[in-house]
Amino acid sequence: MAIIITSALPALLWGVAFANIVKGVPLEKASSGSIEYVGGFFNLLNPYALLGGLVTLSVFYTHGAVFLALKTAGGIRDRANSIAKVSGLVAAVAAVSFLLWTNLMLDAFDLTVVSLSALVAIFWVTGMAMNLKRREGWAFIFSAVTIATFVSTLFFALYPRVMPSSLGSQYDLTITNASSTDYTLKVMTVVALIMTPLVLIYQGWTYWVFRKRISASQIADPERGVLDMVSHTLHQ
Structure with missing residues (x-):
């Protein structure tokens, strides 16, 4: 049980963290002149962030099940395939909802983000179709490409910001003021x-x-x- 919890929590919190970065958190300039976080812990557990956590948890869970099916034979392979079918559907619904919400939050229509969101859906559906055909190698490749495209979508949605402030754009961390x-x-x-x-x-x-x-x-x-x-x- 311990290994299940400690494996699931990072997958969940990874999505929560990224979703908060995209949505924006309460940042403002401190007396020292630096930009600091001024919110509380529960500010980070908003519905959008929790949905992001569900996306990464279900996607990584499916990705792992596909890999298990790829590397095993017999009953374990069969069970892993069956698990990937169900969790893949959950991940698809969660990801579509999250990406739709993300696009609606943007200040203006962004063709790049919309196009990448569509590619995420196409790659994921293709990967799950390969899993149904028990072609786990291709299923694993497409699920990996989906994850990479999903992360790219979030970065393009952020650019040129690296962490927006929910208190005003003047407090945003950008690639300029946050660079080394x-x-x-x-x-x-x-x-x-x-x-x-x-x-x-x-x-x-x-x-x-x-x-x-x-x-x-x-x-x-x-x-x-x-x-x-x-x-x-x-x-x-």
């Missing part, structure tokens, strides 16, 4: 150019090593886990 110094940006660019390819290579190698499906038939005693065997050994 030129020296810091140069250092981080160099670090990113070096480290990003290394991370991608490592992740690619990891996926290649674990590219095959696994099933209970490959486990000597599938009914007993590692902790069961340790406990049995200690009590002998």
